[in-house]
Amino acid sequence: MSENGTKTLSFREAIRLALREELARDERVFVMGEEVGLFEGSYKVTAGLLAEFGEDRVVDTPISEEGFVGAAVGAAMAGQRPVVEIMTLNFILVAMDQVVNHAAKVRYMFGGEAGCPMVIRTPNGAGNQLTAQHSQSFEGWFAHVPGLKVVAPSSPRDAKGLLKTAIRDDDPVLVIENLVIYNQKGEVPLDDDFTSPIGRAEVVRDGDDLTIVAHSYATVRALKVAEQLASEHEVEAEVVDLRSLRPLDVETVAESVARTNRVLCVEEGWPTYGVTAELAARVQHACFDDLDAPVERVGMAEVPMPYAKNLEAATLPGEDKVLAAALATLDMGPRR
Amino acid sequence: MVLIREFEPEAERQYKKARIGGYCHLATGQEATTVGAVAAMQEDDYLLASYRDHGLALARGVSPDAVMAELFGRVDGCAHGRGGSMHLLDVGRNFLGGWGIVGGHLPVATGVALAIARDGGGHAVLCELGDGATNIGAWHEALNLAGVWRLPIVYLVTNNIYGMGTSVDRASAEPELYKRACAYRMRGERVDGDDLEAVLEMSEELLENARRDREPAVIEAVTYRYRGHSVADAGLSYRTKDEIAEHRSEHDPIEIMGKRLVERGDADEEALGAVRERVRAQVKDAVAFAEDSEPPDVDSLAEHVYGDPDYREQFSRMQPGSPFGETSLVFEAGLVS
Numbered sequence: 001m002s003e004n005g006t007k008t009l010s011f012r013e014a015i016r017l018a019l020r021e022e023l024a025r026d027e028r029v030f031v032m033g034e035e036v037g038l039f040e041g042s043y044k045v046t047a048g049l050l051a052e053f054g055e056d057r058v059v060d061t062p063i064s065e066e067g068f069v070g071a072a073v074g075a076a077m078a079g080q081r082p083v084v085e086i087m088t089l090n091f092i093l094v095a096m097d098q099v100v101n102h103a104a105k106v107r108y109m110f111g112g113e114a115g116c117p118m119v120i121r122t123p124n125g126a127g128n129q130l131t132a133q134h135s136q137s138f139e140g141w142f143a144h145v146p147g148l149k150v151v152a153p154s155s156p157r158d159a160k161g162l163l164k165t166a167i168r169d170d171d172p173v174l175v176i177e178n179l180v181i182y183n184q185k186g187e188v189p190l191d192d193d194f195t196s197p198i199g200r201a202e203v204v205r206d207g208d209d210l211t212i213v214a215h216s217y218a219t220v221r222a223l224k225v226a227e228q229l230a231s232e233h234e235v236e237a238e239v240v241d242l243r244s245l246r247p248l249d250v251e252t253v254a255e256s257v258a259r260t261n262r263v264l265c266v267e268e269g270w271p272t273y274g275v276t277a278e279l280a281a282r283v284q285h286a287c288f289d290d291l292d293a294p295v296e297r298v299g300m301a302e303v304p305m306p307y308a309k310n311l312e313a314a315t316l317p318g319e320d321k322v323l324a325a326a327l328a329t330l331d332m333g334p335r336r
Numbered sequence: 337m338v339l340i341r342e343f344e345p346e347a348e349r350q351y352k353k354a355r356i357g358g359y360c361h362l363a364t365g366q367e368a369t370t371v372g373a374v375a376a377m378q379e380d381d382y383l384l385a386s387y388r389d390h391g392l393a394l395a396r397g398v399s400p401d402a403v404m405a406e407l408f409g410r411v412d413g414c415a416h417g418r419g420g421s422m423h424l425l426d427v428g429r430n431f432l433g434g435w436g437i438v439g440g441h442l443p444v445a446t447g448v449a450l451a452i453a454r455d456g457g458g459h460a461v462l463c464e465l466g467d468g469a470t471n472i473g474a475w476h477e478a479l480n481l482a483g484v485w486r487l488p489i490v491y492l493v494t495n496n497i498y499g500m501g502t503s504v505d506r507a508s509a510e511p512e513l514y515k516r517a518c519a520y521r522m523r524g525e526r527v528d529g530d531d532l533e534a535v536l537e538m539s540e541e542l543l544e545n546a547r548r549d550r551e552p553a554v555i556e557a558v559t560y561r562y563r564g565h566s567v568a569d570a571g572l573s574y575r576t577k578d579e580i581a582e583h584r585s586e587h588d589p590i591e592i593m594g595k596r597l598v599e600r601g602d603a604d605e606e607a608l609g610a611v612r613e614r615v616r617a618q619v620k621d622a623v624a625f626a627e628d629s630e631p632p633d634v635d636s637l638a639e640h641v642y643g644d645p646d647y648r649e650q651f652s653r654m655q656p657g658s659p660f661g662e663t664s665l666v667f668e669a670g671l672v673s
Contacts, residue, residue: 056454062480062481064477064480064481066443066473066474067443067446067478067480067481068443068477069443070440070442070444070447070474070477070478071443071446071447071478071481072447073443073447074384074432074443074447074448074449074450074451075448075454077432077444077447077448077451078382078432078447078448078452079451079455080451097437097474098443098444102437102440102441102444108418108640108641109418110418110419110425110433111413111415111417111419111640112416112418112640112643113414113415113425113426113427114433147642169644169646170642170644170645171643171647197650198646198650199650199651199653199654200653244650247650247651247654248654249653249654250653250654251653251654251655254656254657281657281659282658283657285656285657285658286656286657
């Protein structure tokens with residue numbers, strides 16, 4: 001991509017650009033969700049789209065997640081390409097039945113006779129004292145389910161590229177965003193046909209001493225920690241950004257671990273039964289002879305998120321915890 | 337109606353011979369509701385249904401062969417052995433499925449109506465559901481969306497008096513279910529679900545309003561199911577044999593319609609008998625067809641989980657470290673190229 005072909009955009013602007021391009025490209029695409037139109041999006045991701053595309057393409061819904069997620073399933077089965085915004089991932093719980101027991105089942109249960117080309121995009125994450133009911137990351141629940149695809153970009157570039165791929169995909173895709181990095185800036189290709197592949201992790205930092213595997217905001221944290229490891233400990237960590245959780249690119253992770261012999265998996269959510277649990281299981285199997293240390297994991301402390309600032313900080317998988325776990329994995333610090 | 341009446345007991349016989357598995361919900365007794373409403377549909381209209389869907393599939397024109405083969409779990413079934421009794425469909429006939437979660441298909445059907453509206457309208461959705469589904473949250477959310485967006489959809493409540501074993505008056509604070517439509521400023525009508533012509537007439541009117549004016553509506557058809565909730569339920573712990581016998585003798589939809597045809601001179605007993613004979617032969621043929629159809633190839637296990645042309649490429653790097661058996665059953669058998 002040439003210098004002129006990119007622009008510095010925030011994560012939020014990159015998502016908006018993807019939506020705008022896809023709305024313009026394909027008449028079947030429409031955006032649907034709570035406050036996406038007149039209000040211009042609860043987090044302003046859809047700002048300006050109603051004015052540009054009209055209310056047939058940018059559809060405000062009542063507070064009715066089960067209803068409109070289900071309506072997206074039906075509209076997709078009948079040939080449309082709905083892109084549903086769930087205000088935050090926390091609110092998808094009341095629509096779980098539609099996502100897991102309807103969208104994910106359509107194609108298989110009907111023997112390939114019908115399909116469900118829909119996208120659900122939704123921010124998750126914690127860090128603004130939003131407390132127990134609004135600070136969760138359970139993308140792993142969805143990545144658990146055959147029939148769904150789940151992607152979780154960490155950069156504005158992939159926020160655009162993966163959303164576009166998801167919208168063009170013929171199957172239901174969840175695009176997991178993160179509130180904390182909505183304002184993070186990065187270079188984004190302006191090409192209408194720029195997409196990022198589903199099912200491909202990316203090595204976003206090279207290193208030979210340790211592999212850190214992460215997705216979404218955890219990748220941003222991992223990159224910071226990697227710089228700290230280099231400057232303060234003379235350790236070069238390789239950072240693998242998963243980008244896609246289902247399908248999961250174990251191959252890229254395994255290739256890296258085979259070189260570094262040590263791996264730390266980081267996620268924003270609870271690690272128990274989480275994305276890092278799946279990674280640990282597959283990595284120990286694929287890289288059994290390569291490992292010089294146990295597969296290490298860092299995630300959110302296993303409590304409902306508390307409100308008080310200091311307690312919240314203690315719960316989050318902050319850079320301090322990631323750094324300590326990295327040093328432990330390198331046998332350069334205490335284990336736990 | 338006669339086809340359904342003959343098909344369902346055969347399904348029960350085959351179930352008891354263990355040729356049909358899973359859940360198997362029969363609809364004998366409900367034929368007038370099923371046939372009356374589906375007969376009011378036009379070719380371009382869409383049908384979505386609950387899991388008590390054998391009759392609806394047959395009424396929509398799906399061949400008894402394809403339905404029976406699906407119940408047998410065979411490759412020539414309408415869902416190629418992936419769906420079974422609860423998930424019949426025929427995309428070519430705009431029959432987008434029987435669905436297995438009570439009320440879960442109501443938002444989906446509403447979304448199909450949204451797609452119709454987005455495409456410029458002109459046809460409608462018939463969404464069949466049971467009385468029990470009117471107590472689940474999805475009912476409220478679906479009807480509210482249909483109301484605020486004025487969607488071309490008619491919700492057909494097949495009120496067969498019992499949601500599994502719980503009668504409507506034990507389950508619903510407002511047991512006259514059609515009245516709930518007024519909460520969405522929607523027309524709600526109750527018809528005798530054992531009267532074919534009454535169901536047909538009301539369905540035609542409401543479906544036409546939906547097609548022409550995008551006017552959503554509710555029809556409550558009050559009928560009765562002769563058999564238990566599913567084949568596994570004898571259906572007697574929550575109702576009496578006398579109650580069932582009374583419905584059979586006083587309200588049987590096929591008897592009622594047959595008598596009417598004879599009284600009007602449109603048919604005689606002989607002609608009605610000939611219909612019965614014909615459909616019996618059809619059902620017999622369907623069983624033979626299902627028996628002859630092959631079970632799906634195990635190598636096709638992982639087909640149709642995804643349909644995007646790129647899905648094999650997308651999944652191609654997931655294989656390392658797979659749990660035991662996953663590589664051969666899932667990856668090599670379809671999930672990767």
